[in-house]
Amino acid sequence: GMEEKIRQRTDSLYETQAQVVHQEKLVGIGQLAAGVAHEIGNPLTAIDSIVQLLALDSDDPAVQEKVRMIQDQINRISEIVHNMADLSRPLSMQIQAVDLNVLLRSVLGLVRYDARFGPIKVETEFAEDLPPVNTVEDRLFAVFLNLALNAADSMPDGGTLAIRTELHDDEIHVSFADTGHGIRAEHFERIFEPYFTTKARGQGTGLGLSVSRTVLHRIGGDIEVRSDEGKGSRFLVRIPLKPLTDEEEQSGDGR
Ligand SMILES: Nc1ncnc2c1ncn2[C@@H]1O[C@H](COP(=O)(O)OP(=O)(O)OP(=O)(O)O)[C@@H](O)[C@H]1O
């Protein structure tokens, strides 16, 4: 009836607002990262040229060897800077063919520079020849990034994060299993609510999972969780190979 309709509209407004807040946070982080990346990039290019000049000045093989070592390290820094700059790409709604294994590797390429990942071992088991999915890459990037960071937050003293991709009939399954503190029974029902967080003020907005679920519902997928308090959690993301048509999306669950 009318009440149900109002409730649905209110829910959907609430979720839209949550998405906007979450995206602004991501965009903010991205802009900061891009700024830093840019500032580091210029002196790095200068160092690279100077080192190349040094190499030209000398015939000494020992010097040549050291120059190569310096250049290896410069390349490492450039790669980090490149990953940071990537974060600043504006979030788009453009559908494209996405290789989930590649996307997950780029998420991991980014989080390994996060201090929280220092004591954490990451294991991956990626299905070979995973078909590409037609989806919004940036949104999925944010979904996986949040799952990785949540896992890290649950293992402050270290542990293992196992990420796996599998093809299941007409869906791709991506799972994130951690050996962290798990989710308390009284929190379990609430983790997908917008703004629900157990993290300290300033450390979590509580929007990660709620926005992720909305994004996944939009593409006809879903997210499920299992958790053993004190032992760890496992989040399973299901993504259909067949994308929703516009019509299905509009008449779907009203979001
Ligand atoms: N892997 C996990 N292990 C234990 N608890 C988790 C895990 N993932 C999520 N949670 C719980 O679910 C809550 C909500 O997660 P969500 O990603 O939505 O928000 P957040 O991480 O708190 O903040 P944000 O993602 O906005 O920075 C977390 O605060 C935490 O209590």
Ligand SMILES: [Mg+2]
């Ligand atoms: Mg989170």
